[in-house]
Amino acid sequence: xxxxxxxxxxxxxxxxxxxxxxxxxxxxxxxxxxxxxxxxxxxxxxxxxxxxxxxxxxxxxxxxxxxxxxxxxxxxxxxxxxxxxxxxxxxxxxxxxxxxxxxxxxxxxxxxxxxxxxxxxxxxxxxxxxxxxxxxxxxxxxxxxxxxxxxxxxxxxxxxxxxxxxxxxxxxxxxxxxxxxxxxxxxxxxxxxxxxxxxxxxxxxxxxxxxxxxxxxxxxxxxxxxxxxxxxxxxxxxxxxxxxxxxxxxxxxxxxxxxxxxxxxxxxxxxxxxxxxxxxxxxxxxxxxxxxxxxxxxx
Amino acid sequence: xxxxxxxxxxxxxxxxxxxxxxxxxxxxxxxxxxxxxxxxxxxxxxxxxxxxxxxxxxxxxxxxxxxxxxxxxxxxxxxxxxxxxxxxxxxxxxxxxxxxxxxxxxxxxxxxxxxxxxxxxxxxxxxxxxxxxxxxxxxxxxxxxxxxxxxxxxxxxxxxxxxxxxxxxxxxxxxxxxxxxxxxxxxxxxxxxxxxxxxxxxxxxxxxxxxxxxxxxxxxxxxxxxxxxxxxxxxxxxxxxxxxxxxxxxxxxxxxxxxxxxxxxxxxxxxxxxxxxxxxxxxxxxxxxxxxxxxxxxxxxxxxxxxxxxxxxxxxxxxxxxxxxxxxxxxxxxxxxxxxxxxxxxxxxxxxxxxxxxxx
Numbered sequence: 001x002x003x004x005x006x007x008x009x010x011x012x013x014x015x016x017x018x019x020x021x022x023x024x025x026x027x028x029x030x031x032x033x034x035x036x037x038x039x040x041x042x043x044x045x046x047x048x049x050x051x052x053x054x055x056x057x058x059x060x061x062x063x064x065x066x067x068x069x070x071x072x073x074x075x076x077x078x079x080x081x082x083x084x085x086x087x088x089x090x091x092x093x094x095x096x097x098x099x100x101x102x103x104x105x106x107x108x109x110x111x112x113x114x115x116x117x118x119x120x121x122x123x124x125x126x127x128x129x130x131x132x133x134x135x136x137x138x139x140x141x142x143x144x145x146x147x148x149x150x151x152x153x154x155x156x157x158x159x160x161x162x163x164x165x166x167x168x169x170x171x172x173x174x175x176x177x178x179x180x181x182x183x184x185x186x187x188x189x190x191x192x193x194x195x196x197x198x199x200x201x202x203x204x205x206x207x208x209x210x211x212x213x214x215x216x217x218x219x220x221x222x223x224x225x226x227x228x229x230x231x232x233x234x235x236x237x238x239x240x241x242x243x244x245x246x247x248x249x250x251x252x253x254x255x256x257x258x259x260x261x262x263x264x265x266x267x268x269x270x271x272x273x274x275x276x277x278x279x280x281x282x283x284x285x286x287x288x289x290x291x292x293x294x295x296x297x298x299x
Numbered sequence: 300x301x302x303x304x305x306x307x308x309x310x311x312x313x314x315x316x317x318x319x320x321x322x323x324x325x326x327x328x329x330x331x332x333x334x335x336x337x338x339x340x341x342x343x344x345x346x347x348x349x350x351x352x353x354x355x356x357x358x359x360x361x362x363x364x365x366x367x368x369x370x371x372x373x374x375x376x377x378x379x380x381x382x383x384x385x386x387x388x389x390x391x392x393x394x395x396x397x398x399x400x401x402x403x404x405x406x407x408x409x410x411x412x413x414x415x416x417x418x419x420x421x422x423x424x425x426x427x428x429x430x431x432x433x434x435x436x437x438x439x440x441x442x443x444x445x446x447x448x449x450x451x452x453x454x455x456x457x458x459x460x461x462x463x464x465x466x467x468x469x470x471x472x473x474x475x476x477x478x479x480x481x482x483x484x485x486x487x488x489x490x491x492x493x494x495x496x497x498x499x500x501x502x503x504x505x506x507x508x509x510x511x512x513x514x515x516x517x518x519x520x521x522x523x524x525x526x527x528x529x530x531x532x533x534x535x536x537x538x539x540x541x542x543x544x545x546x547x548x549x550x551x552x553x554x555x556x557x558x559x560x561x562x563x564x565x566x567x568x569x570x571x572x573x574x575x576x577x578x579x580x581x582x583x584x585x586x587x588x589x590x591x592x593x594x595x596x597x598x599x600x601x602x603x604x605x606x607x608x609x610x611x612x613x614x615x616x617x618x619x620x621x622x623x624x625x626x627x628x629x630x631x632x633x634x635x636x637x638x639x640x641x642x643x644x645x646x647x648x649x650x651x652x653x654x655x656x657x658x659x
Contacts, residue, residue, distance in 0.1 A: 004549070004552075007551070008549055008550075008551040008552070011551040011554070011555055012457075012461050012551055014453060015453040015454065015456045015457035015460075015461055016457050016461065016462075017453075018449065018450045018451075018453035018454040018457065019453070019454035019457045019458065019462070019466075019470055021450060022450060022451075022454055022474055022477070022521055022525070023470070023473055023474075025477075025518060026473060026474075026476060026477050029480070029485075029488050029492075029518075032488070032492055033484075033488070079336075080336055080339055080340075083332075083333050083336040083337065084336060084337045084339065084340055086333060087333050087334060087336070087337035088337065091330070091333060091334070091337075092337075101341055102337055102338070102340060102341045104645075105340050105341040105343065105344040106340050107641065107645055108344050108638060108641060108642075109340060109343060109344055110641075111572075111575055111576075111637050111638070111640070111641035112344075112347065112579070112634060112637060112638070113578070113579020113580070113581065113606060113633050113634070113637055114579070114580075114581060115579065115581040115606045115609050115610055115630070115633065116347065116351060116579070116630050116633055116634045116637075117347070118609075118610075118613070119351050119354070119609065119613070119626075119627060119630040120346070120347045120350055120351055122354075122613070123350040123351055123353060123354040123627065124346060124347075124350040127354070127618075128350065158343055161340055161343070162340075165340070189323070189326060190326075191323075191326035191329055191330065192326075215479065218481070219479075219480075219481025219482070219483065219484070220481065220482070221481075221482070221483050221581075221582050222482075222581040222582055222606075222610060225610055225613065225614060226613045226614045248481055248483040248582075249483075251483050251484070251487055252483055252486070252487075252582065252585075252586065255487055255490055255491065255586065256490075256585075256586060265491070268487065268491070272484050272487055272488075275481060275483070275484060276480070276481070276484055279479055279480075279481055280476070280479060283476075283479040287472070
């Protein structure tokens with residue numbers, strides 16, 4: 001009896017300790033990053049390019065580069081993901097082989113390591129499509145057959161596709177069936193029902209998917225390592241075939257490849273903080289939206 | 300999830316003549332587009348495999364031999380200077396090399412080279428032994444899982460059974476916050492803060508080593524293990540735990556001997572998914588493991604993983620040569636391993652869980 005009581009205490013405290021340890025490490029990371037980074041974030045830091053061989057100045061081109069890449073990525077990824085989700089929920093027979101394969105592909109896509117997406121981007125977009133475009137163009141110069149903004153965005157769009165599909169699917173399932181059935185019963189075609197009833201009612205889900213994808217795209221570095229990101233660019237990207245700077249990659253470069261790592265510690269922390277605040281803000285708004293959807297379905 | 304639309308489908312099929320009459324040309328085009336776009340994600344998986352495989356094929360065409368590579372490396376002096384500059388000069392080198400040396404072909408030496416024990420891609424006689432990288436990947440993944448596994452599972456058990464209500468409300472979002480950390484940030488933290496703390500407290504010779512990398516990786520993997528385990532624990536029917544409590548078992552006995560065993564397949568799925576995630580993770584290991592291709596079981600020594608090798612070397616490699624092919628080959632290994640793990644987690648484990656409690 002006494003032994004059992006002791007065991008019980010041990011089990012409860014053991015599990016609580018595990019949870020506590022995880023929470024502690026999160027708090028620890030956040031505290032240090034905020035404490036060290038806060039002092040370096042100034043308006044100037046956010047709006048000027050790096051100077052003195054990265055040891056001074058700000059991160060403006062990295063912020064803009066990340067932003068442009070993320071926008072391009074969403075322009076491609078969100079419609080494709082949304083349409084796929086619509087197909088899976090509205091058109092596919094649930095036991096049809098095609099739908100099963102697509103669902104399997106989406107699940108697999110979600111599990112493929114980010115670096116493999118990078119390899120794919122290099123092998124498919126840069127080497128195959130890009131070079132093909134250059135050869136078709138007939139010019140001597142390599143315009144598309146090298147890493148650039150467009151290929152990086154497309155690679156990232158593919159990476160974030162499952163995120164969009166899953167959240168749009170969830171949102172569509174949250175649309176009460178009575179609504180679409182009423183629409184069909186009134187004589188609307190399936191197409192009309194989708195456009196006039198299903199999509200408007202799941203728009204916040206599509207937003208959630210887009211936001212989550214953007215947050216993932218802003219933080220992920222591995223897929224763009226060799227599909228378009230640049231170490232340092234004096235100017236902002238002017239066209240799709242330009243390279244760009246990226247916040248996450250900037251941080252990686254500052255911490256591992258700069259000549260004097262110690263000198264840039266402040267910049268590193270501040271860059272981390274900017275990146276972290278950006279992703280958290282995005283994730284938080286996605287969570288709020290999702291909460292909103294759930295509450296609406298419950299009522 | 301599809302129960303609703305299945306019955307809807309059936310109804311539409313019954314009235315297919317009625318339904319078909321309503322279809323207008325624009326809608327037909329639109330619906331075809333939807334089908335085609337839906338095919339994209341399926342095509343993507345096939346294309347990913349195809350193209351990563353295609354780029355590694357140059358390895359097995361047996362045209363390139365080790366001797367050639369040496370000349371390529373001598374030809375391209377820009378190696379390693381400027382990252383992400385695999386543009387024009389690199390191409391010239393690749394084109395020039397086969398012309399320069401077509402002698403000294405040693406067919407079959409490549410495969411032996413891949414199974415070698417040394418990874419030295421940049422030398423006069425490059426060595427592409429994959430063993431150090433494979434062992435490195437497994438070592439750091441194992442360390443991460445040994446830390447994150449128990450931590451995540453126990454924390455999930457706490458969250459579902461013991462935690463008071465107010466803790467429950469906060470615990471899940473807090474741990475999901477950790478999932479939102481970009482991996483560069485975790486890598487940065489491990490590199491600048493964690494490594495120093497660990498080195499001073501354990502007196503390790505190397506600041507960056509597999510233990511530091513493993514702990515950082517555990518941080519990235521813990522949210523997945525926690526979330527999936529928590530889901531699995533929540534699937535266990537309440538009747539089961541209530542019966543146990545009614546028979547006089549205490550709360551902890553019920554949790555440990557009833558709920559946890561009942562959710563084993565789910566816990567297993569969590570661990571497998573965590574393993575897959577850790578195995579493919581790049582930025583954290585690239586920044587925090589020291590990247591030395593050593594074979595050792597000592598956790599205090601640096602290692603180099605497969606993913607980090609691709610990340611570090613691909614931007615600087617000569618297009619189309621053996622090194623390039625080998626990096627893509629490593630990509631294939633990563634893809635296959637994670638693919639297999641996900642398939643196991645998806646099919647085997649989920650199905651067992653479903654069979655045990657009836658489909659949800």
